[in-house]
Amino acid sequence: MAKASGYVTDVAYPAHFHKELLPLWLVTLATVKGLRSPSLNQPYSYCELGCGLGINLLVAAACNPLGEFVGVDFNPQHIAFARQASERLGLANLRFVQADFAEFAATNALQFDFVVSHGVWSWIAQAAQQQILSVLKHSLKPQGLFYLHYMCHPGASAMQPVQKLLSELAEHLSASSAQNMGAGLDLLSRLDQAGVFHDQPGMSERLAQLQSMDKAYLAHDLLSPYWQPQHSIDVHRQLAQAGLSYVDSANAFDVLETLSVPQAAQALIANLPSPALRELAKDLARNQRQRQDLFQKCPQALGPQAQLASLAQLRWQLLPGAPRSGGQVFATPIGPIDGPAQLLSPLLERLAQGPASTAELGQLAAYGGNLTVLLQSLLLLMWRGHVHPQRMDAEPQPHVAALTDWLGQHELKIQLAAECGTAVLDEAALAKH
């Protein structure tokens, strides 16, 4: 099996898009949390560490012409694919660097307003994590935002022995990582049939689910010898040492604590003595499997007036495929949640007529001027991929049509929402995510 620093490199990681990495998403959440964030109405810089095939960056660069985007990855196959796409589309505001994090930390001279990393941190050695911290320490601007996705306890804990068996077994096999993954899953399936997992609730179902998934994806997901679910409190401590403060989750559902944490646990958690401890307790309460954390360097509060003004200005629109009226039942990690028609329908009906600002939506009778309830409804619909704020700059986006064609040619089920600087996954792709 071909590996660099223990990480799979012989098979390419499949193309993925994550809306939470995009600049406007991150700025919107920082504003909701009352923090001053980088302006998207003037040139800004953005870096993705471990960018894979670069899909997030292709979308970001085509839809956000004021941003200068940089993708870093040590896998030559990934970078060759991403560069070819970027050159073909003529994206002058996107650059890919083939380097490991150590080399990039040592050579990068740019300062970034945004750094993001998805699907990397809990798969790499501690030394590589330190290199990411070094990039943040030296190259993230004050008030710059950092997005970090990682597997965490306790939701991912049960997979640790299974992952260990898969990655150790692969060391004894000589086929490609994807084939080794298939061999490992066959072994696990036979162990399951032999009754090995009878006292591990849910494991048989989880293994059956893995059997149906793309083996190249699973090789990246489960064959790294460094795969290690994290305790969020440890990650937050490491980030604090690099000078970054935790803002909140970048997952809009997790931001909505009144929905995502069982009601009886909310007061107990709220009384814990530190924010990091509260996050750790929320991980327990939600049996959290992965986290999407938003951090900021040297955060500055907007102040209530400026925050209200920034929120009021945001203009919202429906995304492709969104319902145009009615209540919604949301499939969430803690089971189905009812989004009542009396709250959501007026919002959807209004946006079905065209974009509207937060201030305009606040005047709908359903909200009676209650900004908190309106923002909660918007966050829920944002999380579900139904609504999104619009870009506030009026720069032309000359590469959107070419990227739309390119996505179609590559059969990627991603639809651009260029007015919002982002994209949406179609329902089938969403279900797999």
Ligand SMILES: C[S@@+](CC[C@H](N)C(=O)[O-])C[C@H]1O[C@@H](n2cnc3c(N)ncnc32)[C@H](O)[C@@H]1O
């Ligand atoms: C699971 S993929 C995630 C790709 C992309 N961020 C996404 O979410 O679709 C992780 C990526 O990190 C890259 N990577 C892992 N360790 C690295 C290192 N030390 N230096 C640079 N890239 C690394 C891998 O090559 C791979 O492309």
